[in-house]
Amino acid sequence: MxxxxxxxxxxxxxxxxxxxxxxxxxxxxxxxxxxxxxxxxxxxxxxxxxxxxxxxxxxxxxxxxxxxxxxxxxxxxxxxxxxxxxxxxxxxxxxxxxxxxxxxxxxxxxxxxxxxxxxxxxxxxxxxxxxxxxxxITKQRKAEEEMQIERQKLMDIIEFLPDATFVIDENKRVIAWNKAIEEMTGTLKEDILGKGEYAYSIPFYGEKRPILIDLIFLSEKEMEDKYAYVKREGKTLFAEVFVSNLFGGKGAYVSVKASPLCDRDGNLVGSIETVRDITELRKELCPK
CATH class of the missing domain: 3.30.450.20 (PAS domain)
Structure with missing residues (x-):
């Protein structure tokens, strides 16, 4: 000018x-x-x-x-x-x-x-x-909008996964709770989204307590004390456990996988846990 x-x-x-x-x-x-x-x-x-x-x-x-x-x-x-x-x-x-x-x-x-x-x-x-x-602040705002779009795509994918899946943010508040986990636990997403302080453990154990998703950075011994089977691959945890509260109190053996979620800079921004019913498989492998 x-x-x-x-x-x-x-x-x-x-x-x-x-x-x-x-x-x-x-x-x-x-x-x-x-x-x-x-x-x-x-x-x-x-x-x-x-x-x-x-x-x-x-x-x-x-x-x-x-x-x-x-x-x-x-x-x-x-x-x-x-x-x-x-x-x-x-x-x-x-x-x-x-x-x-x-x-x-x-x-x-x-x-x-x-x-x-x-x-x-x-x-x-x-x-x-x-x-x-x-x-x-145009660049920052557009980056936030793009991140929100990508986050929504992720939430849509999680919603229709066949395995029961939920996600918590860095403050341990529930930000995703899919259809499969609603069916497994009987807890609807509108009743748990946004809640923290181990609220996501209540549908599984009837009380607030740490579960696999909270144990990502704990030692092998600490995890073994809580699970019959636990395995670590990198920062991802695998475990098997019987949960009596599932499926309306019928209970089920489940295979659980928990992984940290990090942003592009490697900062921890949340965790994701998937839960698969392996009751029938256990019956086949370990018949009475």
């Missing part, structure tokens, strides 16, 4: 350029070199005193770069004129909140005119002056 500020060393707190004139009263030199997009506005009010528009009196280099796809100037224009009333409705609402309460605020917003997400800090340092500091 060819916008080059001309800092005037003879007048403290003032900045000049070919696009905007002297702006007294605030340290605009400090704003000019901030990484956040800094925009200063004059408040436009209706007869009732409500802020109905904001006129841009200053925008630093970062703010221009954040809006460069608009291919138009900013100084002296109102945000409704630039972006349309619908696109700035949240910004005007926040401006009224800040000026009315006298307290700054932080909020995230999607800004449709440039197809970007911003994290915004807003405050009013003096009467009829409103300032926003905007950080472009």
């Amino acid at each position: 060819g916008r080059k500020p001309n800092l005037n060393p003879n007048e403290e707190g003032r900045i000049e350029s070919e696009e905007y004139g002297p702006l007294p009263g605030l340290d605009y030199q400090f704003f000019e070199y901030m990484q956040e997009g800094v925009t200063v506005y004059e408040l436009m009010r209706d007869e009732a005193g409500e802020i109905v528009d904001l006129v841009i009196t200053y925008a630093n280099l970062a703010a221009y770069r954040q809006r460069k796809s608009l291919k138009k100037g900013l100084i002296g224009k109102s945000i409704i004129e630039l972006y349309g009333s619908e696109a700035v409705s949240i910004d005007l609402k926040k401006a009224n909140e800040v000026v009315t309460t006298g307290r700054g605020t932080e909020y995230d917003t999607y800004f449709a005119p440039v197809n970007k997400y911003f994290s915004v800090t807003a405050f009013s340092p003096k009467e009829d002056v409103y300032i926003t500091l905007a950080t472009d």
Whole structure:
């Protein structure tokens, strides 16, 4: 855009350029070199005193770069004129909140005119002056959306697995409980999703206690004390156990597999456990 500020060393707190004139009263030199997009506005009010528009009196280099796809100037224009009333409705609402309460605020917003997400800090340092500091968080937000899509795909796969399966997050809260485990335990997903503190052990043992999914990082001896058969392959555990509470109290011998779930950086974000009914197989292998 060819916008080059001309800092005037003879007048403290003032900045000049070919696009905007002297702006007294605030340290605009400090704003000019901030990484956040800094925009200063004059408040436009209706007869009732409500802020109905904001006129841009200053925008630093970062703010221009954040809006460069608009291919138009900013100084002296109102945000409704630039972006349309619908696109700035949240910004005007926040401006009224800040000026009315006298307290700054932080909020995230999607800004449709440039197809970007911003994290915004807003405050009013003096009467009829409103300032926003905007950080472009588009990459982070899109990464979160992509992760959420992938997570939903995983949940859909888990839901229709033939083996009884559940998943807990890093805080040991249940985040998936599929149809097969509903049938095995009699516990519906709506009654257990979001619950922690070993709630997932109650459908199996009638009490809150650690189960295989909790023992991933324990020693072989500690696991052997709780299971007749246990095997470790890497960080994945395998065990066999008789659980009397399953299938409405009929009980069943089950083969259990528990594995940690890690993110792309190798951080533990949860665990998954699958439970397979092997009662008939045990009867065949060990007839009375």
